Amino acid sequence: MKKPAVLNEFKEFITRGNVLDMAVGIIIGGAFTAIVNSLVNDIINPFINTIFGGFSFDTMNIQVKFPWVTLMREFGNYVEYPTFRFGDFLSAIISFLITAVALFFLIKGINAIRKLAEKKKAEDPAPTTKMCPYCRTEIDIEATRCPHCTSQLQ
Numbered sequence: 276m277k278k279p280a281v282l283n284e285f286k287e288f289i290t291r292g293n294v295l296d297m298a299v300g301i302i303i304g305g306a307f308t309a310i311v312n313s314l315v316n317d318i319i320n321p322f323i324n325t326i327f328g329g330f331s332f333d334t335m336n337i338q339v340k341f342p343w344v345t346l347m348r349e350f351g352n353y354v355e356y357p358t359f360r361f362g363d364f365l366s367a368i369i370s371f372l373i374t375a376v377a378l379f380f381l382i383k384g385i386n387a388i389r390k391l392a393e394k395k396k397a398e399d400p401a402p403t404t405k406m407c408p409y410c411r412t413e414i415d416i417e418a419t420r421c422p423h424c425t426s427q428l429q
């Protein structure tokens with residue numbers, strides 16, 4: 276029985292290297308986001324709390340009694356006054372900045388390692404000769420027969 280074309284297509288898609296790289300990236304990214312959020316909510320926020328006494332991002336809410344909402348309520352429409360949680364918004368911005376800085380240093384580090392590897396590669400290029408195991412003379416790396424002792428080489 277012939278496999279349906281879409282199955283082959285899917286197999287091709289999933290076995291392509293960058294799909295797996297992407298999946299790993301997404302999973303690591305999700306885990307990293309949890310770490311950054313925890314850093315902001317569990318470490319930085321309580322620390323700010325000790326400095327500014329009682330202040331925390333969670334309490335930075337403001338409920339605005341818009342006059343039109345009051346009017347609607349007076350006419351018997353129960354409408355909630357909006358609460359602007361700008362503390363949470365600030366938390367999100369701080370999380371983003373931490374993530375961006377961490378990514379910057381990660382990429383900087385990876386680039387430095389890559390540059391080092393390239394430099395090393397440039398310094399000692401791939402060998403072009405090899406040693407004949409029979410007569411110990413230097414011969415071309417591609418040679419299958421030694422020009423000096425005429426031995427057959429693997």
Ligand SMILES: [Zn+2]
Pocket residue numbers: 407408409410411412421422423424425426
């Ligand atoms: Zn030889």
